[in-house]
Amino acid sequence: MKRTNLGMLVAAGLLLPSAALAQLSVCGVSPSEVLQFGGFGADVADIGSPIQMQVQLTPGVSNYLQFEVSSATDVRIEATDESGVDPVMVLLDVSGNEIASDDDGGGGRASRIEASLNAGSYCARVYNFSSTDGPTTVQLGRLEHDPITAGFSGGGGGASDPCTATTPATALAFGALNGAIANGNTLTISRTGDISYHRFTLDAPIPITLKATNPDADPVLRLYDSLGNLVAENDDYDGLNSQIDLQTALNPGEYCVAVSALSDGSLPIEFSVTEFNEQAFLTARYDSAEAAPAIGGTHPIDSIGTVAASFSGDVLVSGVARWISFEIQEPSLVLIQGFGNGDADPQLYLFSDRGEQLDYNDDSGTDTDSQIARELFPGQYLIAVMLYGYEDGDQSQPVRLSVTRYVRAR
Secondary structure, X not given: OOOOOOOOOEEOOXXXXXXXXXXXXXXXXXXXXXXEHXXXXXXXXXXXXXXXXXXXXXXXXXXXXEEEEOOOEEEEEEEOOOOOXXXXXEEEEOOOOEXXXXXXXXXXXXXXEEEEEOXXXXXXEXXXXXXXXXXXXXXXXXXXXXXOOOOOOXXXXXXXXXXXXXXXXXXXXXXXXXXXXXXXXXXXXXXXXXXXXXXXXXXXXXXXXXXXXXXXXXXXXXXXXXOOOEEEEEEOOEOOEEEEEEEEEEOOEEEEEEEEEOOEOOOEEEEEEEEOOHHHHHHHXXXXXXXXXXXXXXXXXXXXXXXXXEEEEEEEEOOOOEEEEEEEOOOEEEEEEEEOOOOXXXXXXXXXXXXXXXXXXXXXXXXXXXXXXXXXXXXXXXXXXXXXXXXXXXXXXXXXXEEXXXXXXX
């Protein structure tokens, strides 16, 4: 999760004093970035019923919603996930200091923060943890008001105390873990419960990958050293599954993993440990369109060559990104469209040949069709096409991909 911090403001060689900086920011950002909750800066201590706002979440963009508290009040702020987005909320004071944060505390991918606040001005920072854009409903109220999110079910919650030398824990392997996962072996267990702890020992440095899967349970992973210090943690690496990739070798010593269920602790979670594999890591990022493969590399890329005027063709698409490269030879406005013909729900990603993500779209065309319009300079580009809401076992579906180039009239 990214944090936004206010740095120094320098104008015309003049460094403004801190008092001036405070006047130029609200909740740590420019006042122009802040919206008044409900359109009028609601006072949560005085409202008779909860107030709601619908906010459009776009990957990489934070929304700041300001509200007031006229007297000490127990406050609840929620953000829903019904459109497929994964909202994350951070509660800030007027100076931009973080008071609380939450991801998935409302159940599923919804977020919920409950906090006791003194009189003052506050902001809810809401941003999207997923690559899917869409609306979320943000509700502001007091604890006695009815919530709009389900909250935790099945006694989950994902919280875990640090694992220390005295914490009861099961051993992951007989002897050193690096021996058990050598030569590409994977150590896998199935565990059930809100929280479980698992110890292991390393007698040689090794990079490792930890995975916890079952999206209905929404697992969380936390890795501790022998002193109970948090080494790494993850929630929602792949959908609601979790994964920690320790690319730098862990030093010899004793470690402990806490596996917890954020939503439903009665469901089994498959927990596995393997040696970190660079190629598998990169392939997974390419398959999810989190990164673009290199043109001319080993990852499969279909080329449509130079787009002189337009291209149209069908591609069979699943939940794994299908990569297509194209080239333009003069500055152009390029319109990229993905048509699902009413059955498929395609997503489109646009990358430069340097691996920079230039654009993303889902559902900006007709119904569930997608489109990207972008001015591009001469060069090679990559399109990733994948289906939204695809589940393992679903059939791949055809998507009509169209690339049309427009140039300025001469």
